[in-house]
Amino acid sequence: MVELKNVDVHYVDGVKGGVDALNDVNIRVNDGEFVFIVGDSGAGKSTLLKLLTREIQPTSGRVFVNGYNLSKLRNRKLPYFRRSLGMIFQDFRLIPTLTVYENVAFVLRVIDKSKKYIRQRVPYVLDLVKLNDKAKAYPGQLSGGEQQRVAIARAFACDPKIIIADEPTGNIDPRLSYEIVELLQDINECGTTVIMVTHNHDLVKYFGGRIINLKEGSIAFDGFIEGE
Amino acid sequence: MRMSNFNYLVKRGVGSVFRNGMMSIASFFVLLVSLLLIGLSVLVAMDIGVIMSNIEEKNEISVYVYGDVDQTTLNHITDALNENPNRLNVVFYSKEQAWEDKKNEMSEYKELFDYLTENPMPHTFRVTVKDISLISETAEEFSTIEGVEKVVAPYDFASALVNIRSTLTIIAGAILIVMIATSIIIIYNAIRSSVFSRSKEINIMKVVGATNSFVKIPFFIEGMFIGVAAGAASWAITKVTYEALVQLFRDDITIWRIFGLADMIQFDTVTWYVLAANCVLGALLGAIGTIISTGKYVRV
Numbered sequence: 001m002v003e004l005k006n007v008d009v010h011y012v013d014g015v016k017g018g019v020d021a022l023n024d025v026n027i028r029v030n031d032g033e034f035v036f037i038v039g040d041s042g043a044g045k046s047t048l049l050k051l052l053t054r055e056i057q058p059t060s061g062r063v064f065v066n067g068y069n070l071s072k073l074r075n076r077k078l079p080y081f082r083r084s085l086g087m088i089f090q091d092f093r094l095i096p097t098l099t100v101y102e103n104v105a106f107v108l109r110v111i112d113k114s115k116k117y118i119r120q121r122v123p124y125v126l127d128l129v130k131l132n133d134k135a136k137a138y139p140g141q142l143s144g145g146e147q148q149r150v151a152i153a154r155a156f157a158c159d160p161k162i163i164i165a166d167e168p169t170g171n172i173d174p175r176l177s178y179e180i181v182e183l184l185q186d187i188n189e190c191g192t193t194v195i196m197v198t199h200n201h202d203l204v205k206y207f208g209g210r211i212i213n214l215k216e217g218s219i220a221f222d223g224f225i226e227g228e
Numbered sequence: 229m230r231m232s233n234f235n236y237l238v239k240r241g242v243g244s245v246f247r248n249g250m251m252s253i254a255s256f257f258v259l260l261v262s263l264l265l266i267g268l269s270v271l272v273a274m275d276i277g278v279i280m281s282n283i284e285e286k287n288e289i290s291v292y293v294y295g296d297v298d299q300t301t302l303n304h305i306t307d308a309l310n311e312n313p314n315r316l317n318v319v320f321y322s323k324e325q326a327w328e329d330k331k332n333e334m335s336e337y338k339e340l341f342d343y344l345t346e347n348p349m350p351h352t353f354r355v356t357v358k359d360i361s362l363i364s365e366t367a368e369e370f371s372t373i374e375g376v377e378k379v380v381a382p383y384d385f386a387s388a389l390v391n392i393r394s395t396l397t398i399i400a401g402a403i404l405i406v407m408i409a410t411s412i413i414i415i416y417n418a419i420r421s422s423v424f425s426r427s428k429e430i431n432i433m434k435v436v437g438a439t440n441s442f443v444k445i446p447f448f449i450e451g452m453f454i455g456v457a458a459g460a461a462s463w464a465i466t467k468v469t470y471e472a473l474v475q476l477f478r479d480d481i482t483i484w485r486i487f488g489l490a491d492m493i494q495f496d497t498v499t500w501y502v503l504a505a506n507c508v509l510g511a512l513l514g515a516i517g518t519i520i521s522t523g524k525y526v527r528v
Binding site: 079080114115 | 439
């Protein structure tokens with residue numbers, strides 16, 4: 001579960017005196033939900049994601065993710081909190097010197113899983129994203145869509161409670177964007193909460209569901225729309 | 229951490245050495261030059277120490293004995309000199325030997341010696357000392373021994389040597405400190421460039437929940453690996469260069485003998501220490517440089 005209570009984020013800027021990135025934001029995302037977060041550039045989407053991954057702390061208010069109170073989370077506990085999240089980025093962030101298989105296996109090594117578990121889990125998640133035949137390829141040898149599927153497999157490999165996707169369709173062919181969201185929906189159906197940030201309104205209109213629209217740091221809309 | 233995952237990190241660290249070829253080569257050469265400079269400075273400092281000791285050992289205290297002493301007194305003086313903790317070597321020079329040597333030395337005035345009915349030369353003990361800076365105190369102690377008439381020591385020369393040695397020790401120490409400090413700065417920068425080029429990789433590791441030690445272990449292994457390789461190469465170059473220098477001073481240029489350079493330390497006697505010191509120092513510099521350099525990027 002994700003909960004933001006009266007969250008303000010104020011960036012200090014010596015010249016301009018500071019910027020209010022988020023103003024009194026209240027959000028609650030229950031387990032198993034699929035939520036789109038939309039908004040224009042500068043609306044506060046990136047700030048919201050940074051709060052959820054504890055890259056930044058709120059100026060005021062409280063943030064709870066997966067039972068962790070992020071305001072009180074000590075730095076040495078941060079890696080363990082992040083293991084409960086699956087992150088997907090616009091620029092994929094795959095390690096270029098590792099094969100597809102090794103990229104996925106890497107997160108399992110990070111969480112100290114056994115060799116046997118890794119040998120079973122990696123082919124399973126690669127099969128889920130239909131990339132078993134590319135297991136030995138390096139990220140540079142794959143298309144943008146394929147790289148993003150590897151990133152999804154990596155995010156899902158350690159069976160996280162929440163997957164946070166930051167503009168996952170931003171760097172890929174629009175036609176393939178639908179496949180990526182469908183893949184995330186499949187994962188969501190397995191019980192994983194998915195929070196997807198996007199500025200692709202067509203995609204949101206097509207799939208529908210819960211939409212949170214951020215405007216100038218505040219929530220302009222939080223509700224459900226029907227898909228096309 | 230499971231052993232299999234630790235082994236994976238070690239393999240990844242060693243693999244990185246070859247994957248990041250150019251950066252590894254740059255770090256290797258920086259470490260190599262630093263270790264060479266440090267190693268040669270230490271060897272030169274040790275040689276200066278040996279040469280100074282050789283010069284110092286050549287300085288002796290002459291202990292003159294009264295002309296009419298008997299054998300018992302001579303034995304007593306010998307024992308007293310040998311008991312002194314600062315004595316290195318005691319050589320007895322009898323008045324008869326001194327008389328013969330004097331005659332040979334002044335052979336052109338041989339007839340003058342025929343007029344002398346008695347041997348005027350005294351018995352003498354020539355004593356070399358361990359610590360030349362204590363020469364005054366040692367000479368003072370010798371002069372109090374019963375039967376000793378006079379003690380002569382090269383006080384001024386000894387004092388000059390002590391000053392030279394202290395100055396050289398300070399200079400050698402300062403050079404060594406500067407060398408180590410410079411090396412650490414250069415190594416830190418070389419490794420930082422290497423780590424910076426992989427900051428994205430570190431960021432990914434942190435985002436997926438890697439602990440700081442998990443991120444650092446491969447870099448640590450990589451730094452140590454390059455450090456040990458640079459240490460071994462530095463040892464080989466030091467050995468070749470140093471042995472060539474020793475040979476040059478020993479065989480070709482006789483003037484170096486006057487300065488005691490023929491007595492330089494033999495590399496074979498210290499070869500394992502130099503190898504171990506180079507590898508350990510290389511590994512330490514590589515590993516510490518890596519840990520400091522990764523610190524900034526680990527805070528994500």
